[in-house]
Amino acid sequence: MPSCRLLPIAALSACCLAHAQSPVAVPAGQGQGGYDFAYRVAGDKRVAPVQVFDDGRQTYMQFRAGQVPPAIFSSGPEGDRLAPVSWEGGYAVVAGMAREFALRIGEVTASVRYQGRTLRGASMGTARQSESWGGEPAGRADFPVMQTARLPPDPQPAAAMAARMPVRAAQVYxxxxxxxxxxxxxxxxxxxxxxxxxxxxxxxxxxxxxxxxxxxxxxxxxxxxxxxxxxxxxxxxxxxxxxxxxxxxxxxxxxxxxxxxxxxxxxx
CATH class of the missing domain: 3.55.50 (Phage tail protein beta-alpha-beta fold)
Structure with a gap:
């Protein structure tokens, strides 16, 4: 199909300014040595990223040019949770890290699993001392391990538990x-x-x-x-x-x- 360019109007003016995208570069930050690329990608190539890495705080996923980005979920014992995603320099940036991500467009799926030696929590934003994805204790934890043994008894445990339950983010288009x-x-x-x-x-x-x-x-x-x-x-x-x-x-x-x-x- 031929293409046309729109005049920028209202809140969508940033959407229709040019045809070409600048080359994708590794995000600036800690440098090459500060990134962990120990991720294994499996599943349908139509939704799978070409590479995945993290900087110790958040996870970066790069997709093929022209590929429709899928919905990204962090996987854990309680099931899949929709991951908050932003875009930086051509990368999908997932807040936090997880041992496994699920990517989906309808019934087409792929998975990303961390296989390095750094601790990963069961879901985004946590870490467990008893588990390591490499068989040996990790040298660092990506997030602080919560110390709950010293906390006083909660007078209203049910209400407190409900307050601590994460709120699932609404789908944003x-x-x-x-x-x-x-x-x-x-x-x-x-x-x-x-x-x-x-x-x-x-x-x-x-x-x-x-x-x-x-x-x-x-x-x-x-x-x-x-x-x-x-x-x-x-x-x-x-x-x-x-x-x-x-x-x-x-x-x-x-x-x-x-x-x-x-x-x-x-x-x-």
Whole structure:
């Protein structure tokens, strides 16, 4: 498809500034010696990163050019938890570290497992003295080990336990340079929200490139509308169509979401 560039408007002005991405570089910080690359990637290459490493505080994942970024979960005894992810220099940056991550787009999955000798907790943000992923005691712990034996009895254990339970972060729909264009961003979002959006559902003949990043909230429909609103002042304004069978289509702004009405208008 030919591509077009949007005029920057409102909160999405950062999304549509250029076609090309700068080369990916290792994040600045501790230097090459301060990074741990002892991760093993397995599973479907469509969602698997090409490399994974950490700097002792957070985990970096690099994906192939044009690859749709998957949802990333930290895995532990209590199951998978959605990991908070930001983007830095072309890398998906996961806050904290874990012994294992699960990556998923719908039913397509991959896994990342830490195989080094540094302690990793059962979930992000913890470490256990009794476990090490190398068979020998690690030289450092990534996070302080909690000392609970000296704490006085809790007069309200049930309420305190509820207060300490982690709050699961709501899904936030973000458009990033890794998506390359609006069509791929919408395809990724639809997979996260349980909607269907395939190639034939992008019913226009242009691709809208993305070069910046924007966070568009946690509601799928609102995020889609806000993303496509950035095309209103362009040569190809677009609009979304949401159907009861959870199918999303993108059409020209002048067309109707009712296919029968659109067909009648064309025949007339």
């Amino acid at each position: 973000e458009a990033t340079p890794a998506d390359r264009n609006m069509r791929q961003a919408l395809r990724r979002w639809a997979g996260l929200a349980g909607w269907t959006f395939d190639t034939e559902h992008w019913a226009v003949h242009v691709d809208i490139p993305l070069a910046g990043s924007a966070s568009l909230g946690s509601d799928f429909k609102s995020a889609v509308r806000e993303l496509l609103a950035a095309t209103e002042l362009s040569a190809h304004p677009l609009q979304p169509c949401f159907y009861s069978n959870r199918v999303l289509r993108v059409i020209a702004y002048a067309e109707s979401c009712d296919r029968r009405a659109a067909e009648t208008a064309r025949q007339g």
